Amino acid sequence: MKMSDDPIGRHQRTRPRSARLHLFNSGSETFMLDVEGGRIHPLSTPHANTFEMALRLDDPARAEIMALSLGLLTTSLEIAEPPKTVPVKALSLAIAQKCNLGCAYCYAQQGTFGGKADKMSPDVAKASIDQLLQGAKAGDKITLAFMGGEPLTNRKALHASTRYAAEEAAARYVSVGFTMTTNATLVRSEDIELFQEYGFTLTISLDGLQESNDQLRPFASGAGSFDKVAKNVNKLLAVDSRSYKVLARVTVTPQNLNLPETMTGLLNMGFDGIMFSPMLSAPTGKQEMQGADLDRLLDQLIQCGELFRARLQSGQILPFTNVIATLKSIHAYRRDQYPCGAGGGYMGVSAEGELYACHRFVNDDDGHMGNVWSGVAHDKQVIWLSDRHLQNQSPCTSCWARYLCSGSCHYDAKTHVCS
DSSP states (O other), X not given: OOGGGOSSOHHHHHSOOOSSEEEEEETTEEEEEETTTOOEEEEOHHHHHHHHHHHHTTOHHHHHHHHHHXXXXXXXXXXXXXXXXXXXXXXXXXXXXXXXXXXXXXXXXXXXXXXXXXXXXXXXXXXXXXXXXXXXXXTOEEEEEEESSOGGGGHHHHHHHHHHHHHHHHHTTOEEEEEEEEOSSSOOHHHHHHHHHHTOEEXXXXXXXXXXXXXXXXXXXXXXXXXHHHHHHHHHHTOTTOOSEEEEEEEEOTTOOOHHHHHHHHHHHTOSEXXXXXXXXXXXXXXXXXXXXXXXXXXXHHHHHHHHHHHHHTTOOOOBHHHHHHHHHHXXXXXXXXXXXBTTTEEEEOTTSEEESSGGGTTOGGGEEEETTTEEOHHHHHHHHHHTSGGGOTTGGGOTTHHHHTTOOHHHHTXXXXX
């Protein structure tokens, strides 16, 4: 669709103008999203023009009254209240607060989170797992994640923690899943055997193909890391009857915005899934996305979406996580009040054993939630769950996309205001 053929216009289609309805085009048709109910209604041309005129005149109330009269809006829904507590079902261990790469934008500041380079001791790892299992009942499912820095710089503790968690969970008839985010430069054969035995989900941080990745994710020495990563990814993907998943996560900065090329290249490498995540807030301020960059990001994501649609029409579903997750959100439309489990069912653990709202808040007082010996500080969790509840967030309450976004990443929201 050409811009001149679009009566709503690119920026008008994306700018929140009514908290209760949203107009969008697909080909020659105009549709309306009922924000509260999640229903999508096709509109006749006269109705579409009337709605659009009211919104262009900055009169959303008029558009909403018309939609109500036509039976297109949900009239009443229960207002969700913040929970007082949420049991923790997933922990992310900062098992190594150090890294062998030198990414300029790294939110973890090369894994140290603004402190000293460190690694988690076996005692802290054991206490973390015990704390996670403490509240689990037979039949429950829990998740143990390994983060950094680079987790494989503390290989011994990672292997021991995995085996201990699996044994203790089995003794309690609890199902445990394992995940790890890694730069994949240090993967060895014994690691692959561990991933295969315990069915890990691996997320490989890889910021594109060789040129962009080597520029954004060099070794601490300054040398490029892509060749090493690609070699190890090939080893990971070559395992017969593989029980683990290998996903790619691309941090998008102003320097690697050619997303269709990146997506196609990573798919050709054989990844089981690909996700793009914009760099909105970096401790150093380097490589952060600005307004013009975000406009370009939207255009690039639309191009990726068109590739996804073209393949879908030919009977193939590309493992493009951004689109798949969005489609699931639209289809299920659960009206989630939080973007993720951070501070609720999911928390991060520092190398010293302190609990934080998630892995991004390690060493950040704003997200401190207790420690692995005494457990979650209930008073802090209550405040967190209340303050970050969607109905208490601004400008979320006036945004048509609030139930698709649920307020976005809590960490990014600290410094990046949606517009």
